[in-house]
Amino acid sequence: MKITVMTADENIITLEVDRDESVENLKALLEVETQVPLNQQQLLFNGKEIRNADKLGAIGVNDGDLVMMVVGATAAASSSPSARDIAQNPDGSAVNPVAFQQHLLRDSNLMAQLFQADPELAQTLLGNDVNRLQEMLRQRHQQKSEMRRRQDEEMALHYADPFDVEAQKKIEAAIRQKGIDENWAAALEHNPEAFARVVMLYVDMDVNGVPLKAFVDSGAQSTIISKSCAERCGLLRLLDQRYKGIAQGVGQTEILGRIHVAPIKIGNVFYPCSFLVLDSPNMDFLFGLDMLRKHQCVIDLKENVLRFGGGEVSVPFLQEKDIPSRDQDEENLLNQASGSGTQVTSGVKANTPSQPAGDLSNSTEFEGKVARLIELGFSRGEVIQALKFFDGNEDQAAGYLFGG
Structure with a gap:
């Protein structure tokens, strides 16, 4: 040896x-x-x-x-x-x-x-986490021991009775596992960054003059703010409770209402923004697809920046050390986001009341308006809600959809 x-x-x-x-x-x-x-x-x-x-x-x-x-x-x-x-x-x-x-x-x-x-x-x-280092060393040792054990089992199977059904099943399982191990080894050699922890996208942002760490999520349909954060930003007085409801997704979260417009500051430039206000104490602010699209934002991962207005303003994504520690568990954060508000993620629906507008949904004219607004890039649910809110006025509904 x-x-x-x-x-x-x-x-x-x-x-x-x-x-x-x-x-x-x-x-x-x-x-x-x-x-x-x-x-x-x-x-x-x-x-x-x-x-x-x-x-x-x-x-x-x-x-x-x-x-x-x-x-x-x-x-x-x-x-x-x-x-x-x-x-x-x-x-x-x-x-x-x-x-x-x-x-x-x-x-x-x-x-x-x-x-x-x-x-x-x-x-x-x-890093400085000695316990994490010890845990990883044990994991690596266990992986090597497991690999050696499998190699020994494979050697034993070479001498097994070829007519033994159980032995053949073990050989099949060993071949399949060998393919998995080879795939893992190839990924470790050629794509090692795939095993590293992914840091979520955050940017510094001022909401109504209050600095926040905003979670950027292009998979969330709507921009959301928690009740406590809205209160800190002095926006709770603008809460429109006509938009109360229940968001259903991964769990349920109460929709307290909507703030139709408030200023956010990116760099030295101010932009109008609207939010859904949620009863979600574990997440302050999520910058969703509605505002990303409205302000023509570009998530530039090569330069690690978020660009507004097609590039007129750029703000860097925060490093892991600058992200609030409670938000560094991305799985927990995504679960909160996906179940915390209407239209936050695809497939999430909410019971949002609207003003009386008669039985518009059954008319041919109403369906024509719905079809035209859908062609502009909005979902059927958003279009119907907007038309009912404005008593079927197509122009007002379109302005609301583009502005909100």
Whole structure:
């Protein structure tokens, strides 16, 4: 079997040894390779010193394992944390995660390789969350162990009875899993960023003079603001309760009404904006498709900016560190958005009252108006609601739809 020996000056030596070889004989081989006398060598495996009389196989040294060698004065300090702490526990976690992290960060070549092969682990090493690092090291160790287990099972299946139905089922499952593993490995090599965490799109925005972190969501049909946020912005007095209802989506959220127009400031430019006001304490402000379309916004992911008015104003998307911590769970946020307001996402409907307009929906003239407004890019539900609100006046309904 082959083992790797790392010296105190971080030189790597690969040796071919037998499982029944003694540690003393291994030291003799290292003396030839490193010119370090046998009696000045100390070998560490999994953070523990191994004695000269020990057999490599008996102490758990397997093919591909790493053994540390310390020399001279360093060797005398058998309990030195700097020698042991960069090793890993049997479950894959670091003996001393802080020392392990610092050791890897000092190796620029290794970090460059990690950013290519495992960007998620590399990003975790750059952070300060030691618990997250330990968790990821255990996951990687578990993945490798699982892969080795599957390889052993595949080898065993090669010698299975070809007429055994159960054995054939296992072979089929192994082939299918091998395809999945190969696909995963290819993605890890050629598309590693797919495994990194996706940060949601936020921009800085002033609503009625109050600075906010606005969540930009082109999948939400309407721009929404929470009741508490509307109150902070001094807009609750403008709430039109004729638009009360119940939004049905992922769960239900009460629609308190609508604020028809209020100023938002992007950069140094003011834009008119309308909002649905929701009873949603966990999300302040969502900038939806209605306002993105009205102000001809462009989500430019190459430059990482949101452009207004076709490019007259650009505002950068916030970095992860600038996003409110409660909003960094994108799955939770999307669930709130999809179930928190009328027309927030596709398939979400609300019971919104309208002013009496007679039985317009059955007339041929009314259907003609609906068809013409739908051609302008609005949904049938939006068109019918607007026509009923304005007693069938097509021009007023169109102006409302384009303005709101």
